[in-house]
Amino acid sequence: MNGTDGxxxxxxxxxxxLGLWYATLFVVGSIAIVYLxxxxxxxxxxxxxxxxxxAKLADYAAAYARGGGRVLAATVRAEQQAAPERLYVRVVDxxxxxxxxxxxxxxxxxxxETASARLYDGxxxxxxxxxxxxxxxxxxxRAVLGVVTFSIVVIALTGGWLATLSAVMPxxxxxxxxxxxxxxxxxxSRVPLAGTNDAIEELTLLFNTxxxxxxxxxxxxxxxxxxxxxxxxxxxxxLRGTAELALAGAPxxxxxxxxxxxxxxxxDRVLVMxxxxxxxxxxESGAMQLQREPVVLSExxxxxxxxxxxxxxxxxxxLKGDEGSPEGRRSIVSGDRTxxxxxxxxxxDNAIKYTPAGGTVDxxxxxxxxxxxxxxxxxxxxxxxxxxxxxxDRLFRGDASRSERGLGLGLSLVKAIVEAHGxxxxxxxxxxxxxxxxxxxxxxxxx
Amino acid sequence: MRALLVEDDATIAEFVGRGxxxxxxxxxxxxxxxxxxxxxxQQSYDVAIVDxxxxxxxxxxxxxxxxxxxxxxxxxxxxxxxSVDDRVRGLQAGGDDYLTKPFAFAELLARVHALVRxxxxxxxxxxxxxxxxxxxxxxxxxTRSGKVLDLRxxxxxxxxxxxxxxxxxxSKTMILSHVWEYTFDPQTNIVDVLVSRLREKLDKPFxxxxxxxxRGVGYVLRDEEKPPS
Numbered sequence: 001m002n003g004t005d006g007x008x009x010x011x012x013x014x015x016x017x018l019g020l021w022y023a024t025l026f027v028v029g030s031i032a033i034v035y036l037x038x039x040x041x042x043x044x045x046x047x048x049x050x051x052x053x054x055a056k057l058a059d060y061a062a063a064y065a066r067g068g069g070r071v072l073a074a075t076v077r078a079e080q081q082a083a084p085e086r087l088y089v090r091v092v093d094x095x096x097x098x099x100x101x102x103x104x105x106x107x108x109x110x111x112x113e114t115a116s117a118r119l120y121d122g123x124x125x126x127x128x129x130x131x132x133x134x135x136x137x138x139x140x141x142r143a144v145l146g147v148v149t150f151s152i153v154v155i156a157l158t159g160g161w162l163a164t165l166s167a168v169m170p171x172x173x174x175x176x177x178x179x180x181x182x183x184x185x186x187x188x189s190r191v192p193l194a195g196t197n198d199a200i201e202e203l204t205l206l207f208n209t210x211x212x213x214x215x216x217x218x219x220x221x222x223x224x225x226x227x228x229x230x231x232x233x234x235x236x237x238x239l240r241g242t243a244e245l246a247l248a249g250a251p252x253x254x255x256x257x258x259x260x261x262x263x264x265x266x267x268d269r270v271l272v273m274x275x276x277x278x279x280x281x282x283x284e285s286g287a288m289q290l291q292r293e294p295v296v297l298s299e300x301x302x303x304x305x306x307x308x309x310x311x312x313x314x315x316x317x318x319l320k321g322d323e324g325s326p327e328g329r330r331s332i333v334s335g336d337r338t339x340x341x342x343x344x345x346x347x348x349d350n351a352i353k354y355t356p357a358g359g360t361v362d363x364x365x366x367x368x369x370x371x372x373x374x375x376x377x378x379x380x381x382x383x384x385x386x387x388x389x390x391x392x393d394r395l396f397r398g399d400a401s402r403s404e405r406g407l408g409l410g411l412s413l414v415k416a417i418v419e420a421h422g423x424x425x426x427x428x429x430x431x432x433x434x435x436x437x438x439x440x441x442x443x444x445x446x447x
Numbered sequence: 448m449r450a451l452l453v454e455d456d457a458t459i460a461e462f463v464g465r466g467x468x469x470x471x472x473x474x475x476x477x478x479x480x481x482x483x484x485x486x487x488x489q490q491s492y493d494v495a496i497v498d499x500x501x502x503x504x505x506x507x508x509x510x511x512x513x514x515x516x517x518x519x520x521x522x523x524x525x526x527x528x529x530s531v532d533d534r535v536r537g538l539q540a541g542g543d544d545y546l547t548k549p550f551a552f553a554e555l556l557a558r559v560h561a562l563v564r565x566x567x568x569x570x571x572x573x574x575x576x577x578x579x580x581x582x583x584x585x586x587x588x589x590t591r592s593g594k595v596l597d598l599r600x601x602x603x604x605x606x607x608x609x610x611x612x613x614x615x616x617x618s619k620t621m622i623l624s625h626v627w628e629y630t631f632d633p634q635t636n637i638v639d640v641l642v643s644r645l646r647e648k649l650d651k652p653f654x655x656x657x658x659x660x661x662r663g664v665g666y667v668l669r670d671e672e673k674p675p676s
Contacts, residue, residue, distance in 0.1 A: 257662075264663030271549055275529070289531065307627055307637060310601070314640045341629070 014171070019157075019164040026156035034145050041141060045134050046113075053115045056087055057127045064119055069093070072125070076101040088112055088128035104130070111135075170200040174207060187215040220285040227394065228277045232270060239266040276409045280394060283416035290336040290420060294444060297365050297372050298322055298329040300337065304344035305363060308352060316357030319348070328365035331372035333441045339417045346410040347376045347437055355380035355434075372443040375436060382431035391427065414439065448563065449473045451495040453483030453509065454525065455502055459548075463496065466552045467559070470615070480504025487513055492520045493563050496555070499526040499537065507540040514541035521562035523555070553616040553665055560612070575610035578657060578670040580649070582610055591653060601626055602645045609658070609668040618665035642666055 063075040069091065076089050080102045088109075089101040107130050114128035170191075177191045190211060191204045246259030282288040305321040312319035322329065333340070344363075351361040359379040366373045383391060392415045394408070415425045418439050429435035450472040454460040464474045475490070477483035479502040487495060487509075495513075499506040510522050524542040526533060534545045543565075544558050575582045579592045587603060589596045598606065604626045609617065619638040623629050626641070642658065650656045659667050 261663030267549070268551075268663075291531070307629065310640045310644060311637050314643075345629070 014168060016164075018167065019160040022160040022163065023153075023156045026160070027153050030152040030156070031149060034149050038138075038141065038145055042138050045137070046131075049113060049129050049131070049134060050115070053087070053113065053127050053129050056089075057115055057117050057125060060089065060125050060127065061117055061119055064091075064123065064125065069099070069123075073099075073101050080104075088114070088126075088130075090126045090128075092124040092126070108132075167200070170194055170196075170204060174200075174204060178207075181211075187211055187218055217285055217287070220281070228274065228281070231273065231277060231394070235266055235270045235273065239263055239270065242266065273409065276413055277394070280409065280412050280416045283413075283420040286420070288339075288417075288420050290339065292334050292336060294332050295335050295337050295340055297331045297333055297340075297374065297441070297443075300340045300344050301363055301365060301374060303341060304348050307345060308348045312352050312361065315352060315355075317352055317355050318360045319352070320360065320362035322363050322365050325365075325367060327367040328372065330445065331365055331367055331443045332445045333372060333421070334444050335421050335441065336417075340421075343414050343417050343439060344374065346414050347374070347439065350410055351376050351378040351380065351435075351437070354378065359434075367443070370443055371440050373438050373440040375438050377434065377436050379434040382433055382435055383427070383429040384431050385429075388427060388429060392425065448493045449475070449490070450559065451475050451477065451483065451486055451490070451492045451520070453477045453480065453486075453495065453501060453506065454498045455479060455500075456498070459498075459525075462552065463555065466556060470556055472559075478502070480506065480509045484509050484512055487518060487520060488516065493566070494559050495520050495522045496559065497522055497524055497542070499524060499528070499533075507537060507542075510537075510541045519566075521566045523558055523562060525550070551618040551620070551664065553618050554621050556615055557612055557617060557621060560615070575607065577610060577613050577668055578655065580606075580610075580657065582607060591649065594652075596648050598645070598648060601641055602648065605641055605645055606649065606668075609666065612668075614667065614669055616661050616665045616667040621665070 060072055060076065064072040072091065080086055080089070086102070086104040088103055088107060091099045091101060093099065111131050112128040113131050114126050116124055116126040118124050174191050177189050181187060181189055190208050193204060193208075194201060242259050242262045246256055249255060279288070301322050305319060309319060348361065348363070355361055355378045361376065361378045361380075364375045364377075366375055392411050394412045418425050418441065421441055423439060423441035426438040426440070427435060448471060450467050452460060452464055452467070452474055454463065454476070455478055460476055460478075464476055467474045475486055475492075477486050481503045483495075483497065483501070484504060497506040497509060501509070504512075506524060506526075510524070513520065513522070521543045522541065524537040524545045525548060526537065526545065527548045529547040537545045543562055546555060546558060573584050575584065580589070581591075582589045582603075584607070589598055589603065589606060605622060608622065608625045622638050622641075627637075642660075646658050650658055655670075657668050657670060659669055661667055
């Protein structure tokens with residue numbers, strides 16, 4: 001483990017923070033609700049007591065009005081003996097004589113809640129009720145609410161912990177996989193999918209896709225490196241052999257001169273080969289930097305034809321430039337001009353190389369919908385059906401081509417560049433009569 | 448002509464230095480970026496050849512420092528990297544030309560001469576000559592011993608390029624990029640074909656052969672028959 005571990009908060013802290021936030025909000029919310037419930041209940045109980053007292057007060061005032069103190073006393077006595085809710089009743093006669101009509105046993109006058117009314121003759125009637133039962137009820141209610149609140153807090157903390165754990169778990173899996181990849185350098189690990197179809201799952205999926213891409217690139221690069229080192233061994237052996245042979249023989253300036261010239265030529269071939277192999281690998285792995293611009297395909301083809309005109313003449317091969325359809329000649333593709341020129345040149349090079357004197361190579365640009373196709377036809381030796389699929393392989397030299405000078409990389413480069421441009425290559429051949437090579441690229445102009 | 452070579456690889460420095468001296472340059476060699484900078488500030492050079500990867504101070508920073516101190520010596524950058532980005536970075540730092548390793552010495556020499564020529568602003572001649580051959584750039588007429596040669600455009604371009612590098616060997620790659628403006632090697636004998644066509648018209652009817660092949664290296668236009676030994 002390196003020092004970077006100490007700096008980052010990490011998923012553990014992230015989960016803890018998330019859980020604490022969740023629990024705090026939940027607990028504060030629950031306590032607010034509980035407190036509000038208690039307050040409203042207490043208030044409404046007190047209000048109910050007041051209503052009872054006031055109602056009774058009105059009753060007794062009416063009784064007093066009907067028949068004075070006696071009727072009131074009788075009414076109170078009759079009511080209070082049977083009543084489920086007993087009250088304290090006191091009458092103060094014109095401010096002097098106090099008559100207590102009802103005083104339930106065990107009531108503490110200090111806890112009484114009272115209301116009074118002055119009657120028409122100055123008599124004061126006071127009705128009271130003990131607040132003890134209400135307070136006892138509220139006390140029990142508080143106890144219940146306390147238990148409930150405690151449960152809520154416990155549930156909140158546990159739930160929060162579980163919820164954040166399940167939210168953080170995929171992140172932890174992601175982290176540990178990444179850490180493992182960093183530690184081991186192995187890019188074939190993948191983060192397991194939970195199948196939850198959420199944002200984390202999407203991130204995991206994207207991460208795995210990224211790993212796929214990286215692994216592909218790394219594998220391609222390793223493969224390219226293996227191939228390059230393998231392919232360079234042969235010319236390097238020739239190079240070394242030539243020099244060694246010259247040194248081993250009798251000293252002879254002319255021989256040395258000859259051997260040195262061969263060495264330079266061989267070294268140049270190695271360089272061309274290295275550059276071409278790098279180009280192919282870059283194009284195949286998608287690492288080739290294409291300087292894309294709109295390119296008129298006919299300009300590319302015309303330049304290649306011009307380049308090879310003299311070579312074809314010297315070999316006695318008729319090279320016919322593009323006289324194709326005007327639609328074809330107007331085709332514009334989005335591509336790297338130099339790379340496309342390389343494609344056209346390599347196709348012509350190949351065709352002229354395998355066409356004997358007296359033969360013909362002709363080039364045309366054809367148009368089909370959005371596709372523009374460079375067609376190179378030759379009347380050369382042709383390619384046996386068995387070799388057709390392999391001609392695009394690197395360093396493949398068919399039986400017919402072994403006697404020809406070349407690296408066996410031209411067609412591979414054509415294919416790699418064309419495919420890097422999003423195009424396709426094709427070949428059809430009739431041994432003894434000739435071959436047709438096609439390069440199809442998406443055109444950016446409409447017909 | 449004085450040239451400064453800043454290169455840490457002994458073998459490369461050896462063959463470039465020797466080649467430049469044979470071509471008539473006085474060559475100073477610095478092994479690292481700091482030594483190169485000191486030398487370039489103390490002396491006035493006609494051209495500097497600077498490797499990018501150097502100990503102590505890399506080539507690009509060396510060039511940058513020279514340009515900041517208003518030293519305008521033309522600089523040819525040598526680098527093992529061939530991507531377009533690296534080339535652009537080199538030229539942005541103030542380099543005047545860029546050559547990728549491995550290179551043909553012939554190409555390095557031609558580029559060095561081109562840089563010196565550009566810097567000293569030698570007036571552009573309108574007629575190029577060697578021995579009894581004369582090429583008029585304005586009328587595009589070529590004569591040898593007073594006889595007009597009928598050259599096709601590419602043959603004319605090749606002869607012009609060879610005449611601009613009299614006595615210096617030019618490689619196939621250089622011909623390809625100057626005559627056709629192709630920057631890649633099409634892996635074929637295009638240049639050989641063109642050279643033999645030019646030779647047919649330039650040398651075949653005459654006793655003295657001017658257009659010579661240097662095996663493994665390239666072609667040269669020389670008015671002496673044998674290469675100097």
